[in-house]
Amino acid sequence: MNNTLMKPEPQESGFSLVEFRTVLRIAFYLALSDVRARYKRSVLGPLWITLGATVGTFGLGLLWSQLFHMQAEEFVPSLTVGLILWLFISGILVDAPTVFVRQASTIRNVRQPLYIYPLQLVIRHLINLAHNVPILLVVWMFYGISFKDTSWMALPAVAVLTLTLFAATVLLGFLGARFRDLEHIVAMVMPILMFLSPVFYRPSYLTLNKAMIWINPISHWIELVRYPLLGESPSPFLMATNGALLLACSLLAFWLYRKKHRNLVFWL
Amino acid sequence: MIRIAFQDVTVEFPIFNARGMSLRNHLIRIGTGGLIEKDAVRHQIVTALKNVSFELRDGDRVGLLGHNGAGKSTLLRTIAGIYFPTRGRIFHQGKISTLLELGAGMDAELSGEENVIRMGLIQGMTLEAIRDLLPAIVEFSDLGDFIHLPVRTYSAGMSTRLMFAVATCWQPEILVIDEIFGAGDEAFQNRARERMEKLLEQAGLFVFASHSGELIRRYCNRFFRLEHGTLTEVDADAVHV
Numbered sequence: 001m002n003n004t005l006m007k008p009e010p011q012e013s014g015f016s017l018v019e020f021r022t023v024l025r026i027a028f029y030l031a032l033s034d035v036r037a038r039y040k041r042s043v044l045g046p047l048w049i050t051l052g053a054t055v056g057t058f059g060l061g062l063l064w065s066q067l068f069h070m071q072a073e074e075f076v077p078s079l080t081v082g083l084i085l086w087l088f089i090s091g092i093l094v095d096a097p098t099v100f101v102r103q104a105s106t107i108r109n110v111r112q113p114l115y116i117y118p119l120q121l122v123i124r125h126l127i128n129l130a131h132n133v134p135i136l137l138v139v140w141m142f143y144g145i146s147f148k149d150t151s152w153m154a155l156p157a158v159a160v161l162t163l164t165l166f167a168a169t170v171l172l173g174f175l176g177a178r179f180r181d182l183e184h185i186v187a188m189v190m191p192i193l194m195f196l197s198p199v200f201y202r203p204s205y206l207t208l209n210k211a212m213i214w215i216n217p218i219s220h221w222i223e224l225v226r227y228p229l230l231g232e233s234p235s236p237f238l239m240a241t242n243g244a245l246l247l248a249c250s251l252l253a254f255w256l257y258r259k260k261h262r263n264l265v266f267w268l
Numbered sequence: 269m270i271r272i273a274f275q276d277v278t279v280e281f282p283i284f285n286a287r288g289m290s291l292r293n294h295l296i297r298i299g300t301g302g303l304i305e306k307d308a309v310r311h312q313i314v315t316a317l318k319n320v321s322f323e324l325r326d327g328d329r330v331g332l333l334g335h336n337g338a339g340k341s342t343l344l345r346t347i348a349g350i351y352f353p354t355r356g357r358i359f360h361q362g363k364i365s366t367l368l369e370l371g372a373g374m375d376a377e378l379s380g381e382e383n384v385i386r387m388g389l390i391q392g393m394t395l396e397a398i399r400d401l402l403p404a405i406v407e408f409s410d411l412g413d414f415i416h417l418p419v420r421t422y423s424a425g426m427s428t429r430l431m432f433a434v435a436t437c438w439q440p441e442i443l444v445i446d447e448i449f450g451a452g453d454e455a456f457q458n459r460a461r462e463r464m465e466k467l468l469e470q471a472g473l474f475v476f477a478s479h480s481g482e483l484i485r486r487y488c489n490r491f492f493r494l495e496h497g498t499l500t501e502v503d504a505d506a507v508h509v
């Protein structure tokens with residue numbers, strides 16, 4: 001048989017930038033239409049997320065500022081950012097183990113690179129996150145917090161967070177396809193992680209052992225984005241840990257993807 | 269230039285039992301040094317294709333025969349690049365499209381129109397191409413104003429018509445088809461058959477799996493028979509109508 005004329009199939013050679021651009025466009029459209037589908041079911045549409053987060057912010061803000069004996073103008077903005085970021089991060093992590101399993105019928109029947117599904121999931125949650133930005137603005141105006149030069153650092157911080165979460169989604173997605181109970185394990189662990197992360201408080205409020213919260217990667221992510229929004233630049237410690245988390249998640253995800261992307265379809 | 273070549277391709281896949289799919293059981297096994305939950309590591313390996321070799325070129329119209337479980341769908345998915353071989357090599361040249369189970373990418377909450385775009389994108393079309401083809405797809409699926417309603421309001425026949433219309437609206441170079449005739453009512457079945465025939469005529473190369481010897485003899489010029497994962501090429505005369 002004469003094979004010299006034939007090129008190996010494209011998927012063998014792996015990743016290409018041209019392919020990535022196409023895949024990104026498809027993932028973006030699908031994510032947008034996922035969000036649309038979700039709000040076909042309710043009249044308020046996208047505002048449901050915003051409303052829920054607003055009620056949560058103000059209700060908890062008033063209650064907890066009393067409990068913690070904190071000034072509301074200091075506590076509420078911090079809580080707002082914490083809660084919005086928590087919704088984003090936990091939303092992705094809870095969905096991640098089923099990212100491939102839910103798409104089983106698509107994966108088995110059409111040929112698309114597997115990373116399209118984590119991409120779609122992360123973009124969908126980014127769109128949800130964008131819905132909550134108005135609350136931030138309202139709270140900032142209400143308490144008269146001014147945007148400083150450092151505030152813009154929140155954008156690269158969100159970018160780093162998003163990339164890390166994308167890698168984490170790939171990882172959890174592969175593991176969740178092979179081990180079906182991971183979904184439940186993640187759902188079970190999330191409330192614990194919530195109390196172990198600075199959603200309702202700042203690490204500096206803690207009188208007990210601060211090392212406890214820094215075990216939780218979510219703490220590092222939340223603080224990285226929150227500092228610039230509250231007008232300070234993140235500490236070198238936070239930049240280092242977030243860089244390390246991004247690197248570690250990406251390398252692990254890349255390794256697992258390379259090693260197991262051929263096997264995944266058989267696990268579904 | 270369109271070609272597909274398989275060299276000694278073997279496809280095996282694992283079947284895990286419920287224990288093997290549980291991370292908790294794996295952790296217990298590791299934690300107890302394998303005293304408990306020994307079963308968690310055990311899984312069966314199914315050999316779906318055994319040392320399959322063939323070469324297909326432009327103009328080959330392959331009919332694939334075999335009983336349920338003989339490996340037809342596995343072979344189709346391996347040709348399509350969805351399944352990967354455990355051993356052996358595969359060469360592809362040309363853009364491959366699949367007509368396996370229909371409806372990938374569908375979301376029942378969204379309108380038919382929106383779903384046309386979703387399904388089209390996921391099967392590899394560009395947004396512009398789908399938008400151009402949208403009127404033709406709507407007309408072919410015969411859904412009328414239903415196209416603006418959520419797919420969950422459709423009858424089974426209606427959603428099948430829509431899925432079929434999207435799946436067959438474009439012209440692939442290499443086509444991999446699992447038997448999908450028999451969509452919708454009789455009138456639609458005739459149109460579906462016409463559309464399929466046109467699609468098959470225009471495809472540079474196709475592999476078509478079916479239980480029906482009659483259909484295969486009508487459309488194909490090469491005949492593969494799969495038995496327990498082993499492939500043999502047979503003559504037209506060996507294909508029973």
